Amino acid sequence: MRARSKWLWVAVMTTLTLVVAACSGETAQDERTVIRFAFAPDPVWDYMNDQGMIVDWEEEFNTRIVTTATWDEFTFFAGGHGDIVSMATQEVPVLEAETDIDTVTFGKYNYQRVPMMTRPETGYQTIADIPPGSPICVSSPVSNVGFWTVAANELHGLDFRVGGGDFDLIVNDHFVNPENLLNEDCEAAAIIPEAAAPYLRTGEIVLMYDGQPPFVLYDSFSTVQDGEKHILSNLFTATKEFADAHPEALDAFLVLWQRGVDAWYDPAIQAEIIETYPQHFAVEEPEDIAFIQEYMSGDGNWFVDSVYLESQEWIDSEQAIWDFMSELNPENDNYLDPDFDRPEFIVTEPASS
Numbered sequence: 433m434r435a436r437s438k439w440l441w442v443a444v445m446t447t448l449t450l451v452v453a454a455c456s457g458e459t460a461q462d463e464r465t466v467i468r469f470a471f472a473p474d475p476v477w478d479y480m481n482d483q484g485m486i487v488d489w490e491e492e493f494n495t496r497i498v499t500t501a502t503w504d505e506f507t508f509f510a511g512g513h514g515d516i517v518s519m520a521t522q523e524v525p526v527l528e529a530e531t532d533i534d535t536v537t538f539g540k541y542n543y544q545r546v547p548m549m550t551r552p553e554t555g556y557q558t559i560a561d562i563p564p565g566s567p568i569c570v571s572s573p574v575s576n577v578g579f580w581t582v583a584a585n586e587l588h589g590l591d592f593r594v595g596g597g598d599f600d601l602i603v604n605d606h607f608v609n610p611e612n613l614l615n616e617d618c619e620a621a622a623i624i625p626e627a628a629a630p631y632l633r634t635g636e637i638v639l640m641y642d643g644q645p646p647f648v649l650y651d652s653f654s655t656v657q658d659g660e661k662h663i664l665s666n667l668f669t670a671t672k673e674f675a676d677a678h679p680e681a682l683d684a685f686l687v688l689w690q691r692g693v694d695a696w697y698d699p700a701i702q703a704e705i706i707e708t709y710p711q712h713f714a715v716e717e718p719e720d721i722a723f724i725q726e727y728m729s730g731d732g733n734w735f736v737d738s739v740y741l742e743s744q745e746w747i748d749s750e751q752a753i754w755d756f757m758s759e760l761n762p763e764n765d766n767y768l769d770p771d772f773d774r775p776e777f778i779v780t781e782p783a784s785s
Contacts, residue, residue: 470508471518475712476692493684515674518666522578536675537777539668543647545734546576548640550620560588569609569621573765582756593764626714633723
């Protein structure tokens with residue numbers, strides 16, 4: 433199985449309620465529905481937990497969530513340990529192909545946020561400006577690079593991949609790559625904004641593509657251009673078995689996360705969340721916390737405003753990334769066979785009050 437490396441620590445959170453997790457999704461004691469949920473450590477979840485929102489939701493919907501926080505959701509879910517997982521759009525067809533697990537994707541949470549960066553003196557605005565063969569720092573052959581390899585091909589006709597192609601892609605951790613970039617070990621780098629926050633704040637590192645993150649840049653691809661934000665690093669994906677057996681649990685799950693998103697979009701609460709849980713944004717110094725607060729209050733905000741997949745048109749544009757992946761060099765780790773089975777995404781809407 434391909435490595436799905438992430439950019440920070442691997443952590444396991446305390447489960448909210450100790451239960452015997454039955455495959456039926458219910459406990460014998462009180463017949464509450466149980467959702468086993470695997471996801472990356474998250475500041476909004478911590479906020480909801482600390483504010484008592486999750487306990488209130490559990491009582492309201494007679495549902496319990498047993499959580500495992502991990503940066504390797506793919507492997508956890510593939511091992512059959514969860515009912516719902518947080519997963520990137522590019523990963524869903526790979527998961528199904530490698531595990532034979534049928535899935536249903538029913539919600540969204542975080543957009544793909546990793547921009548391309550360079551030193552200001554290079555003057556590079558796009559990947560096409562970088563001389564062929566130049567070293568470019570990335571964090572993985574897949575993950576966020578899955579977007580940039582598609583963008584390079586679709587926007588510039590360039591073969592962008594680890595182990596070949598038009599550039600020399602060097603794999604290092606997100607938090608190592610800013611220093612590599614400043615030391616001129618690479619000409620550009622795909623780095624999570626948090627890892628580069630001190631350098632973006634001082635101007636030692638600058639954003640390429642006019643500062644457009646992937647979820648904005650995607651709308652410039654041919655056949656997309658629907659004016660919507662796309663390409664999720666965190667979709668909500670369930671096993672089809674669980675989704676078919678517990679449709680009400682999926683609805684309740686989205687209610688919980690929409691409450692969290694609504695809180696996030698309150699400017700005062702958003703600033704409070706970043707200040708209270710700065711570890712989730714990889715910042716420590718007050719000036720860097722302030723930088724991230726400003727960054728997240730603008731166009732760089734990678735949180736969705738609605739967790740629902742509200743139209744088939746949006747779904748079609750989101751899934752178009754898979755077709756672009758089928759056009760890549762077959763040697764690319766992100767290549768999809770044109771005959772791959774398309775995973776199921778379903779339209780979801782807020783329940784009427």
